[in-house]
């Protein structure tokens with residue numbers, strides 16, 4: 370097996386964003402459908418440093434997450450001299466972080482299969498910092514990178530895709546440190562394929578992968594890869610099974626280097642508009658909901674199929690309205706700004722904004738109408754699926770809340786993002802109306818915690834190590 374020598378032991382830091390799936394829940398599981406995924410300003414950071422351990426007889430990768438109790442996961446690494454298969458075993462078996470373990474396993478085996486893993490494998494420490502918005506915080510005004518007294522698995526999440534961002538930054542960190550593969554920020558396809566495989570291995574199920582794609586590429590119109598790409602990869606074998614070790618390396622390398630045909634066209638929330646995320650802290654079971662929706666579709670006959678198709682069209686219509694508005698803001702900036710001013714001055718909510726769109730007419734007025742109408746229609750179909758499948762995608766409680774939001778000034782509309790349920794709501798609003806929305810005093814908003822987030826459309830990026838190291 371060929372091997373390389375380690376590049377200069379530098380200190381690196383990478384960060385990746387969280388996500389909101391504004392349009393495309395459930396349909397995005399099928400490659401024929403597009404979805405609108407927004408990258409958020411909440412980021413997870415990985416700071417890499419060569420291990421301080423004096424033990425040179427063993428190679429270890431240690432992931433530290435100092436914001437959480439028991440946030441230390443260490444893995445012993447050994448490479449078979451016959452097959453090149455790299456075994457990654459937890460030093461402390463009672464400490465589980467499947468995403469960290471899968472990232473180390475996938476990346477080191479890929480590097481081994483391509484002859485880019487340095488031998489002996491140098492030990493490495495990766496520190497993780499994660500923005501507060503990923504987890505429910507005990508009160509306002511917590512320090513940046515707040516610490517929790519519980520283990521990460523016990524701290525309630527806000528559903529921004531922490532595991533996808535974590536897996537992505539770990540992938541970038543490991544590739545940069547060990548690999549001889551150029552700048553990883555310029556090799557997004559490799560990074561994406563590796564992070565998707567690691568994330569799926571850890572989850573033990575095949576999601577659409579929109580969260581990992583967003584962590585890598587940022588805000589995108591996402592179309593998934595064929596599920597068979599991932600299912601072709603064998604289960605990570607036992608270190609003693611040489612035949613399986615060789616097969617795993619072979620399939621992993623071929624899969625990583627094949628063309629997945631993923632749709633990752635860049636998109637953005639148009640200027641002067643914002644996505645506003647409200648945390649409801651309810652909690653929903655995505656896999657169980659996906660199963661219910663799939664069963665409804667299988668057994669629901671022509672009605673189910675027609676709802677499914679109409680939802681797909683409404684999603685597509687919203688996506689093209691967003692792309693169209695973005696385009697108009699660039700090609701026709703004066704008119705775009707004037708229309709936005711008019712909407713803001715009117716103090717109108719959803720239905721008033723639609724009427725204004727009709728009155729204003731022209732391309733921009735039409736796109737505004739289209740955006741409002743398609744959000745309304747998406748919700749209509751999601752409620753039909755809720756009723757038909759029993760999966761609580763837009764439960765009545767969320768319907769009342771979203772309807773109340775539609776009355777607030779500057780609200781184009783809102784949805785239950787992603788799989789829906791009781792976790793969160795996501796509104797499209799004018800930037801100028803954000804304060805008025807978050808300060809609305811109606812009782813119905815009492816349980817909504819508006820998250821301090823905005824779109825930050827860039828995906829994986831390199832950061833200045835020293836600036837962040839001071840938080841460790």
Ligand SMILES: Nc1ncnc2c1ncn2[C@@H]1O[C@H](COP(=O)(O)OP(=O)(O)OP(=O)(O)O)[C@@H](O)[C@H]1O
Pocket residue numbers: 413434465466467468497498499521522526527528529530531532533535
């Ligand atoms: N800051 C972190 N440090 C270490 N591990 C983390 C960190 N953030 C996430 N993880 C890992 O990811 C797991 C959470 O993944 P999970 O898929 O349940 O949540 P999520 O990706 O935030 O949720 P959702 O898919 O609903 O948006 C944690 O239990 C832990 O294993």
Ligand SMILES: C[C@@](O)(CCOP(=O)(O)O)CC(=O)O
Pocket residue numbers: 390393394395396397398528575576577578579655659786787788789
């Ligand atoms: C239902 C689904 O389409 C979206 C799930 O989104 P979230 O985990 O609720 O953000 C599943 C998937 O795409 O993996």
